[in-house]
Amino acid sequence: MTSIPAILDEIRQKMACAEDRGKAASYIPELASADLQKFAISVCLPNGEQWSTGDSRTPFSIQSVSKVFTLAIALGRYGESLWRRVGREPTTKAFNSSQELEVRKGIPANPFVNAGAIVTTDMVLKGASPAEALGGILQFLRVAASEEDIHINRDIAASEKMTGHKNWALAHLLSAYGNLDHSCELTLGTYFHQCAIEMSCEELARSGRFLAGFGKKDDLVRQSSVKRINALMLTCGHYNGSGEFAYRVGIPAKSGVGGAILAIVPGKASIAVWSPGLDEYGNSLLGTAALEELSNRMEWSVFS
Numbered sequence: 543m544t545s546i547p548a549i550l551d552e553i554r555q556k557m558a559c560a561e562d563r564g565k566a567a568s569y570i571p572e573l574a575s576a577d578l579q580k581f582a583i584s585v586c587l588p589n590g591e592q593w594s595t596g597d598s599r600t601p602f603s604i605q606s607v608s609k610v611f612t613l614a615i616a617l618g619r620y621g622e623s624l625w626r627r628v629g630r631e632p633t634t635k636a637f638n639s640s641q642e643l644e645v646r647k648g649i650p651a652n653p654f655v656n657a658g659a660i661v662t663t664d665m666v667l668k669g670a671s672p673a674e675a676l677g678g679i680l681q682f683l684r685v686a687a688s689e690e691d692i693h694i695n696r697d698i699a700a701s702e703k704m705t706g707h708k709n710w711a712l713a714h715l716l717s718a719y720g721n722l723d724h725s726c727e728l729t730l731g732t733y734f735h736q737c738a739i740e741m742s743c744e745e746l747a748r749s750g751r752f753l754a755g756f757g758k759k760d761d762l763v764r765q766s767s768v769k770r771i772n773a774l775m776l777t778c779g780h781y782n783g784s785g786e787f788a789y790r791v792g793i794p795a796k797s798g799v800g801g802a803i804l805a806i807v808p809g810k811a812s813i814a815v816w817s818p819g820l821d822e823y824g825n826s827l828l829g830t831a832a833l834e835e836l837s838n839r840m841e842w843s844v845f846s
């Protein structure tokens with residue numbers, strides 16, 4: 543059988559030749575100029591091995607992958623009562639759509655669409671200043687990734703604060719329905735900074751180990767939460783592209799518009815990919831193709 547490093551390298555070479563590389567997330571000005579040639583993949587195994595290839599030490603903003611970590615923190619703090627404020631159903635709408643939020647009377651469909659993540663951030667913010675809440679999220683990530691050097695890119699956060707009009711609209715709608723405990727300014731300011739956390743592919747892969755059932759998992763979440771977070775990643779992690787992703791890749795995963803995807807093979811691997819070009823749903827085009835290839839070759843689909 544071909545070794546994991548050889549498979550990763552073959553995947554990297556294949557992705558380097560791809561002509562259609564997707565489009566960068568231009569609605570956040572700081573992300574619009576991302577280099578579409580960048581590509582990285584990193585895999586952590588239960589025995590402590592980590593294999594990486596490509597631009598695996600280059601930092602990028604994790605964007606919506608951060609929603610996994612705020613969900614983990616909020617679930618730990620609030621348990622099942624979290625679901626009074628956020629649903630756990632997949633959606634057929636875009637990640638930043640307000641349509642469904644109106645229909646659902648201010649209860650977002652799930653914690654991975656923007657409205658849902660704004661609510662979980664609002665919950666993490668309770669009893670803390672934005673700086674303290676962000677410090678808690680960073681601390682969670684530093685433990686998960688076994689890496690102290692994880693920071694926020696303030697330029698990216700500021701860029702989104704200026705132009706993220708859909709998120710402002712979502713926050714105001716949530717507020718109108720009584721589903722925000724803080725001002726839109728405070729909650730969204732925290733949310734934009736959380737999305738602008740920078741990590742490399744290697745760090746991101748390590749930060750998912752607790753969801754794959756290894757690494758420093760006991761320090762971070764209960765086993766019951768792991769099961770639930772993975773279920774949500776599988777059904778909602780790619781928004782209205784989640785069915786397509788499950789069909790092609792078959793692994794719980796969460797994408798971000800920075801081009802990262804964190805994918806979890808329970809008991810077997812924590813994987814991160816990064817390629818900044820996105821598909822029509824805002825998910826990394828080549829990241830998805832790479833994960834499809836890896837999951838096929840390793841027989842890592844949870845359905846296989």
Ligand SMILES: NC(=O)CC[C@H](N)C(=O)O
Pocket residue numbers: 604605606607637638656702709734737797798799800824
């Ligand atoms: N899908 C994403 O990664 C979205 C995150 C981005 N910060 C936003 O709120 O629009």
